[in-house]
Amino acid sequence: MSTSLDVSKLGAHIGAVISGARLGGDLDPATVDAIRTALLEHKVIFFRDQHHLDDDDQVAFAGLLGVPTIAHPTVTSRGETVLPIDSRYDKANSWHSDVTFVDRVPKASLLRAVTLPTYGGSTVWASTEAAYDQLPPALRALAESLWATHTNLYDYVDGHRDVISDETREFRAEFESAYYETEHPVVRVHPETGRRVLVLGHFVKRFVDVGTSESAALFALLQNRITRLENTVRWNWRVGDLALWDNRATQHYGVADYDDQPRYLRRVTLSGDIPVDIGGRPSRAVAGDASGYSDAVGPDVVAVQPVAIG
Known part of the structure; x- marks a missing residue:
């Protein structure tokens, strides 16, 4: 079936803008399939002018693409399914894929802009698939032999302890309130495309x-x-934008160049599988049980009923 979607590529390796869709839980299957195909091809896709979306609509749309996780493995006081990204206490100005410190890495994230600064505050995404493809053979072989330990400790995320506000200190304490440590292959096989991607980012300890x-x-x-x-x-960003990215094939960086202006977005993540290396060996949970965060699900699993939000 054909759809009215228009996909405009933004770069050779990553990014596209999609127009012609009013996002929500009532999209027809052909449109959902077209969005899923565009996501796998372009890694991150952007939708402008989705001003009608609220948390319920965002979660309902997410449920057409997969099974929403709870908001976060450790940050549980700020919502059940939708995680606020709030500049008052959380400026994630470092490269990362979402929640790689657990064994069941989310397959995708959906981020909706609600309040934005008058300048700055953009987000940058990078293709971990393109990075692998560009490695010379010797580096590929080295990367394919490596495993990395990922944790949720801010000592390793930041490399140092900045002077921070009480609100930020409280957020970080909650972020670290349960310890997670997982060993992932540095090169994983993408479960849908079969392509090889690098698994790194700021949660890597060693x-x-x-x-x-x-x-x-x-x-x-x-x-x-x-x-x-x-x-x-x-x-x-513009207010009303929604970004959807393949968390298995990208990293991202929220640029903290907006001084003390407010920046507020809402994020939903989708349950993913446990990564495997090129030999089929799965990631290993060393500390922490992520079963309460999400099930480990295959790439074709979607929500079978509405998801409660908070």
């Missing part, structure tokens, strides 16, 4: 069986490949 200094050098070498400008797309 590489398994590699010393601290060598881990830092290897991380910089591979992470810098991901964030090459040619592998990125930058989105300048």
Whole structure:
């Protein structure tokens, strides 16, 4: 079946704008399939002028694409299914894929802009698939042999303790309130496309069986490949925008260049599977039980009934 969607590519490796869709839980199957196809191809897709969306509509639309997780494995006081991204306490100005410190990495995230600063506050996405594809053979072989330990400790996220507000300190304490540690392959096989992608980002603490200094050098070498400008797309938000990205094939960075202005967005994540390396070996949970966050589900599973939000 044909749809009225218009897909405009933004870059060679990542990003597209989709027009012609009024998002919500009542989209027809052909449109949902077209959106899913565009997501797999372009890694992150953007929808303008979705002013009609509220939390219920955002969750309902998400349920057509997968099974929404709870809002976060540890940050549970701010909503059941929809996580507020609030500049008062959370400026995630570092490269990451969402929630890689658990074994069942979310397959996708949906972010809706509600309140924005008058300048700054854009978000940048990078293709971890393109980064892998561009590695020379020797580096590919090295990356494919590596596993990395991911945790939710801010010591490793930031590398240092900044002077922070009480509100930020409270948020970080909740973020770390339950400890998670997972070993993921540095190269995973995407469960839908079969392509190989790099699994890194700011939740990485070290590489398994590699010393601290060598881990830092290897991380910089591979992470810098991901964030090459040619592998990125930058989105300048407008109120009413919704971004949908494949969390298995991207990293993103919220640029904190808006001073003390308010920036407020709403995020829903979709349950994903447990990554496997090129030999089929699955990621290993070392600490923390993520079963309360989400089930580990296959890529074709969607919500079978409305999801309660909070």
